[in-house]
Amino acid sequence: MLFPHLTVRDNVRFGLKEDQQLFFDNLVNLLDISHILSRMPDTLSGGESQRVALARALVTRPRILLLDEPLSALDINTRENIICKLKDINKRLGVTIIHITHERLEATSLADRVAVMNKGEILQVGRPEEVFRKPDSEFVANFVGVENLYRGRSVIDPDTDIADIAVGGVTITATSSKSDDVFIAIRPEDILISVDRIETSGRNSYHGKIIEVKDMGGIAKIVVDVGILISAVLTKRSFEDLMLSVDKGVYVTFKASSVHVF
Numbered sequence: 001m002l003f004p005h006l007t008v009r010d011n012v013r014f015g016l017k018e019d020q021q022l023f024f025d026n027l028v029n030l031l032d033i034s035h036i037l038s039r040m041p042d043t044l045s046g047g048e049s050q051r052v053a054l055a056r057a058l059v060t061r062p063r064i065l066l067l068d069e070p071l072s073a074l075d076i077n078t079r080e081n082i083i084c085k086l087k088d089i090n091k092r093l094g095v096t097i098i099h100i101t102h103e104r105l106e107a108t109s110l111a112d113r114v115a116v117m118n119k120g121e122i123l124q125v126g127r128p129e130e131v132f133r134k135p136d137s138e139f140v141a142n143f144v145g146v147e148n149l150y151r152g153r154s155v156i157d158p159d160t161d162i163a164d165i166a167v168g169g170v171t172i173t174a175t176s177s178k179s180d181d182v183f184i185a186i187r188p189e190d191i192l193i194s195v196d197r198i199e200t201s202g203r204n205s206y207h208g209k210i211i212e213v214k215d216m217g218g219i220a221k222i223v224v225d226v227g228i229l230i231s232a233v234l235t236k237r238s239f240e241d242l243m244l245s246v247d248k249g250v251y252v253t254f255k256a257s258s259v260h261v262f
Helices: 008-013 021-030 046-058 076-093 104-110 128-133 138-143 236-241
Strands: 064-068 096-100 114-118 121-126 148-157 162-167 170-175 180-186 192-194 204-216 219-225 229-235 249-254 259-261
Touching: 008 021, 008 046, 021 046, 021 076, 046 076, 076 096, 076 104, 096 104, 104 128, 114 128, 114 138, 121 128, 121 138, 138 148, 138 180, 148 170, 162 180, 162 259, 170 204, 170 259, 192 229, 204 229, 219 236, 219 249, 229 236
Parallel strands: 064 096
Antiparallel strands: 114 121, 148 162, 148 180, 162 170, 180 259, 192 249, 204 219, 204 249, 219 229
16 A cells, blocks of 8 residues: 555655654664665565555554554565564564454464454453463364364363363363363374373373374374374374374374363
């Protein structure tokens, strides 16, 4: 949304009411646009245009900067560059940024606090690791990409606060004070995969068969049928060392404390 008839320099300076050359110089250096100040908007790349737009918004020194999916139209390399610039803006200029996004990477890379909204209502607010690891509703769990999400019936031992949760014929043990109908979520990275049964403190251990393998570059994601489908991730090297493949039998193990109940 740059003014097409103005140069980059005039676009950025448009909101200034007085001469603030030092701040202007610092800002264009921060956003790495000092070398394109004489160019016109129609000659800029997507990443350059986005940095110029940020500079134009910031030059008036706003207390709050509202960004509505600012990286959605950018390629991955440009997106990563702008993420770094936004971190610098937040740290060096001290401006509060409200950043609207559907992308988990942006939220985890940039946010101090995350709010998940649905139909204008805020459903959960917290630090990124809280919201992504411990969603408190089915909508939030689905939105943040919880893969191992199940509904079950919880029965609690009142002496230990240990719950046995029946999920599709499989009993999962969790540390929980919630009873009756519950949702549970287990992060794939909290699940241990082994070919043989191993001695572990994990209360949950099941034997099953691999039904799907996804190569994701440095990691592999596998789906194991143990009576319910459980997704797990492991490094590519571990995957190769274990010689895993579709139809191979494996053990799936995880701790009771890794089971989030809500």
